[in-house]
Amino acid sequence: MYLRAELEANVQSWTQKNFPSLGIGPWIRPCADPRHGHFQTHFPLLAAKQTGGNAREIATRLAEECSPPPGWEKPQIAGGGFVNYRATPNAVARGIENLRKDKAFGIVPNERPETIVVDFSSPNIAKAMHVGHIRSTLLGDTLARLLRRCGNQVIRINHLGDWGTQFGKLLLAYRAAGRPELSNSNAIQQLEEFYKLGHQESESDPAKMELARAELAALQSGDPERKKDWEVFCERSAEHFREIYRRLNVTFDLEKGESTYHEELPGVVEDLLRLKIAEISQGAVVVRNPSISEEPFLIRKSDGAFLYGTTDLAALRSRIRDLHAHRIIYVTDGRQQLHFRWLFDTAHKWNQQGVFEHVWFGTILGSDRKPLKSRDGTPIKLVDLLDEAKDRAKKILLEKRPDLTGQSLEDKAELLGIASLKYADQMPGRNLDYVFTWEKLLAFDGNTAPYILNAYVRTRSILRKAGIETPPYHPIVLKEPAEEELSRHLMQYGDIVALAAQDRRPHHLCGYLFETAGMFHRFFEACPVLQAPTPDLRNSRLTLAGLTGDILRDGLGILGIPTLEEM
RNA sequence: GCGCUGUUAGCUCAAUUGGAUAGAGCAUCUGACUUCGGAUCAGAAGGUUAGAGGUUCAAGUCCUCUACGGCGCACCA
The missing domain is CATH 1.10.730.10 (Isoleucyl-tRNA Synthetase; Domain 1)
Structure with missing residues (x-):
């Protein structure tokens, strides 16, 4: 207990006795202006408002009846009902001596620690990490450390994008080129070029688009050769990510790609349909909630394929069921706010027991004040x-x-x-x-x-x-x-x-x-x-x-x- | 159109979540040292917190409206 906390305890015991209805505080905060004192409370103003009393009278009582810890000066009343406190140099010195002995430097662990999953970074396979990944990576890393320091059990997860539709286009171009060996030094660059080629071809030629879809379908239904190519992509990408994370000194407890949940997706959709949480609309499976948005949340396309949200639902369930998480924190760009509202809303209806948070951050913009995107423009590589x-x-x-x-x-x-x-x-x-x-x-x-x-x-x-x-x-x-x-x-x-x-x-x-x-x-x-x-x-x-x-x-x-x- | 989010000093950002006279850095100007490491310190200057109303003892912070940005709104992730 150092300075503020000591004083806080004294004041709280007084407010609890005299104004129990106002809650427990905290009431003491550092003074913005040192001329007023070291710490202040405006508790009397709040108490006066709630009880209809007089703020200055309450301040006077607080100052007289509740003495600060030994070594503090007599409290001063100011303004319409502030009480100002000042610690003597001796009291400060004693506090520092105690702080010096505290291995945690005054960080107090949570009274009720939780198991918290922090989901962050999440780069895509076969693509270089770029500036767009830096905030999620650093913010997630720091949050994980903060929450752990506060006494929680934290599980850091890198939810890799390893199963999206981009693999159809990538496979198409890669296989058309005869499945070349990927060099050790710039495998990612080669993969990006194949993707770019496959993307261009399928955008301009509907027949190629069909072929890309077929590649994806073959991969997802377990074709051995394509599975093997995909595994090579993943391994080479992992090498690239490892080097970045080594330099940033960022670690994960689990690296689980979207592909991990592939097998569970049909079950998730059936479950939601059976429980009447989801319904069929225009051939697709959707969840509706007009209080979130007119447009529904899509969890299965009309062609039977699954989406981002479906995978997230399966991942969320797994974290609660298998990792026993009390809380899941997703660290992503703010543009995904609506997606996470849908995800959390659907998860709650689905009776997934936990607290879900979307910790979002602002977008990184280019000098033209437009978001740095990976496909157009030139995103700076990490x-x-x-x-x-x-x-x-x-x-x-x-x-x-x-x-x-x-x-x-x-x-x-x-x-x-x-x-x-x-x-x-x-x-x-x-x-x-x-x-x-x-x-x-x-x-x-x-x-x-x-x-x-x-x-x-x-x-x-x-x-x-x-x-x-x-x-x-x-x-x-x-x-x-x-x-x-x-x-x-x-x-x-x-x-x-x-x-x-x-x-x-x-x-x-x-x-x-x-x-x-x-x-x-x-x-x-x-x-x-x-x-x-x-x-x-x-x-x-x-x-x-x-x-x-x-x-x-x-x-x-x-x-x-x-x-x-x-x- | 609906929703989310933002607008604070020339620039980049704070402001302990409704508290007292809105603070820093950069840039500009002026000082300090034959250094316990000058990658430092002291000082000056810089503000109608986008605008208008409202709520109250108190508003950058909450509510309403307006202006101007950014983002998101069914088969991408």
Whole structure:
């Protein structure tokens, strides 16, 4: 319990006793303006509104009857019914000493942990990953880590697009070319070209379209030769994905393609028909719900083929039935909102017991403000983006660190480039569309990963110079405003992580870490550590610097950004 | 047409979910150091939160309307 939480507990016990009908809060939040205090509550205003009482009177009672924890100043009443609180430097120092001993840095696990499936990334077989995949991959990865840190059991799933109609066109062109060997180095590029060829041919020639359909049907009914081709496509694609995920350091617990559910699809549709959830309309099988949309949700085409939604229903059921998920979180582009409303609505009618969430993010747009699409335009390949990130980082490193050469230069460039990319992608709120520019995604100045990493490096450098291996535990003494402000800020870490997890919005954590780094830089200017005026102060500042470093590393780690000891 | 979503400083974004005087970065200008790592810090300037009404002690945030973007609306995923 650190600072806010201590005060929260006191205030809650008072509000529970005096105003039980208002719920349990939380009531205490940090002051936006430090002149008012460190923390504030506007509880009296809410209580007055609900009970018809007088806000200032309630504020007075709260201030007088509910004393803050020891070491806090007397609460002050302000405005129409705010109560402001201020912790003394001693109380702050004690809080930091406790936080320093807490291996979780103030992150409190859920009281009721859940098994949560996070479904993210989901690239398509036989296609290169491109910028359109980056947000789902990074957001899903971070959410999985956030939810796990909050005490849940998390299952990360990559739901690969390995069974769509694109395989008919791909097989058509591939087989027409005599099923050539796919080279190790650029198998994906070859596959993309075959697909493009098959697509063009079948779009311009109805007979070819029929052939493509036949290829797909043959594959789906288990023709051995086509099955074998398809397996090669999958294997080669997996190699490509593995390399990207290795560089991004993203992992999955399960990689299950859509093909996994192929056999279950007829049963799903029959089930829904039998339960009168679905009906036949114009030869197709559909689910209706006018409150969602006039148009129905299609789960079987009139030619008998199944769709995206059918596969998703089967996958959803499997996650509940086989993985015992309480909650499934789908991380995709916002354009799929309607699809997921239909999916969740149908799943509930189907009596699938669970909580389903669509965590969506804005579309990545090209410079023309139109979505970057994979078929028209030129989507930037993820490999190229990662390489460019590394190159730009290397240029800056060569300026700042001319002593670096060889492998250590390569390694640092890779780390810094990808760190910047990851941070830039996660820093804006997730429901904004964003226009893709190299400059924005690969910035190294201002609110960026290098700024935060530099603060971390400074914390490590101080400890190194002091001859200390691991961050120490010393009593905390706070003299300067900069160190007190930093200390109070560090104690908000747990609250911010909880907020980011609950909201499924990691950008809160980005903002917090940026502020933390800024406060540390200010502390660094204002408070000499190694040359501190007294040994007690030196020890205190060493401890504070160590703890700041630990929290920066922990927070960046949640965002999937590794730290480095020097840069 | 219906639905979803957005519009905040020149640009890119925040704002603890209805709280007090809307904050950062970039760009511009001015300062600080013979550095516990300058990939830093301090300061200046920059705003009718798209517009108009409404709800209330309090609105960038909620409601209504308008304008302008983006997206989605049966056999693609």
